[in-house]
Amino acid sequence: MNPPPAVLQTPGFAHFSIAWSPFHTTRLALASSANFGLVGNGRLHLVSVAPGPNGSLGLTIDKHYETQDGLYDVAWSEVHENHLVTASGDGSIKLWDVLLNVRHPSDHAAQNLPIRAWQEHTREVFSVDWSNIKKDTFVSSSWDGNVKLWTPERPRSILTLQAHHSCAYQAMFSPHQPDLVVSCSTDGTLKIFDLRTPAYVPAGAAGTNSFTNPMAAAVLTVPASGTEVLSVDWNKYRPFVLASAGVDKMAKVWDCRMIKLQETGGVGGACEAQLLGHEYAVRKVQWSPHRADVLATASYDMTCRMQVVVFRTQIRRWNGPQLVHIHDPHTEFVVGCSWSLFDDGVIASCGWDSRLNVFRA
Template sequence: MNRAPPLLLQTPGFAHYGLAWSPFHNSRIAVASAANYGLVGNGRLHLASVGPAGPGGAPALIMDKFYDTQDGLYDVAWSEIHENQLVTASGDGSIKLWDAMLNDLPIRHWQEHTREVFSVDWSNINKDLFISSSWDGTVKLWSPERPRSITTLQAHTSCVYQALFSPHQPDILATCSTDGTLKIFDLRAPPAYVPPGPSVNNFTAPQSAAALTVPASGTEILSLDWNKYRPFLLASAGVDKVIKVWDCRMVKTGPEAAGAPPAVGGMCEAQFVGHEYAVRKVQWSPHRPDLLASASYDMTCRVWSTTPSPTGTHLVHIHDPHTEFVVGCSWSLYEEGVLASCSWDSRVNVFRL
């Protein structure tokens, strides 16, 4: 059976780092990009939509507008309360809030992180909150209405590649890092005491104790995601090229006591092997509990199932028209089986399984 060719959007001169579908409109996509592969130079936020094009009315990806920034953009997340607002993560350590109804400048700007901000995520439960993670080792909780962060987590001692709210519990979030661990934090936990001094540069007292630490890899973990149907089921992936599925209810030690190390646990339920280079992004399907998409430096986006086929394979589909690193993938929130992928080849593809 022939598959329909993917819809294509090209953004010459800007390599992509992340993309997200709007939670309000089934056709709108935001793409975070950077010039010179994010090594130096400015960034650009692209807003696109799937719509008819040409006399025949065939669907196409259409550029609606874009916003230029002084530094590269590494991630983007749509607001869960304002249909035209979205937040971006920047290489200069800044976070910006944009309104798609305006044509030029962001409507809010925060500058607390001391290094690159690599991910942003908007809570779909507490819809007035979002989080950011940074190479400075911290995760910060924000409200778009406040001039400063609400809480700072001293999550890891090194780069935090991604931080995500649990889709099941409003105060739970997970992080992954260069240290090879997944960590789960409870925002209701009291902050750690940090004596005042010149080295303390956070606006809020940082929390540092994770509720659970999962030693997920001997190398850097670049991405994680919560399963949308099974609480405390997480997927992780990174430099070791293996996608792992963790049941984080399987804790090996008891609850954390005063002065004791955090609980360590997590049972690996499945491992998906097949990518030839590091896996840059993983995301569970919002429509099915068994489907997972991944994007890799091997220039492919792949779809996996936790339920093996009759031949024993977990691999469902390989999408490989990209000619550079594929660093982002995102499932459509409204149409089952529709995926978007973005790459350093300056192309966004939207395709259907």
């Protein structure tokens, strides 16, 4: 049997997102908010994972940073091992250096001094994602419906995508093609943007460009659900395969090569699989970085599930997904899950019970 999960409690702060460092095998970042993110301050925790007896794991907080508003997401830099970026409820995005601003070795709380901050979104920033190909670029999505691209060296965003007319819950770079970005929204769609297309819509006479209108045309729109889509992720081994999840209580797998062309652009996408079982909305979906067919989901039903997805193109003896593991020690909504980038099968989950779990599925 696998050892019990490693557990870390942060009283007073509900967790919203967790990310493993792409440089250090045992380093985690945790984005949290007071009062379940409704009002109050936020906190960025830096956590270390240490091996214990009999294959167990232990968790310790190295330091934490206080913020004036709640934090909804966090992403590590792909360039600098000590930099990370956070998404905040006040519409701001902040870049942190984890080696700076420590008051005293005996005081884990660090000063509220990010090395850079941006304030362009007009509503809550709900996700940030760092490109693992264009390593100097990250993307954000906001409840204002916009998706923005950034580089740490510039004081303003380098591109704005009017992705949705309603909340854009998440946006992510493709891990295979550096110019593809996918977003999901309350309108039930996934939208894929190709950044190689003109960044601005021409205005006025033919051949002129006013450079005033952000790009709004997606190269592909996938009608993924009749309800809100809360999370999306690219498959790490299949370039045109996506997973989505949301209020309809299920995760869905999409093959974006199967599209139907209409006058308004590419619309469609073949649904390869539907992963049922959760009793409430699925808040987070993430493909394994080690296996092409393993998917993790986190839900408001207080569980985190790992399933094997069987694609239609595979020769198989069974039909549909195969449930591998159900993780259910949480006592509140589970809103974040993240696979270890270095250790196959190790995953972290976090939720509104102020609890971070790291376990082997």
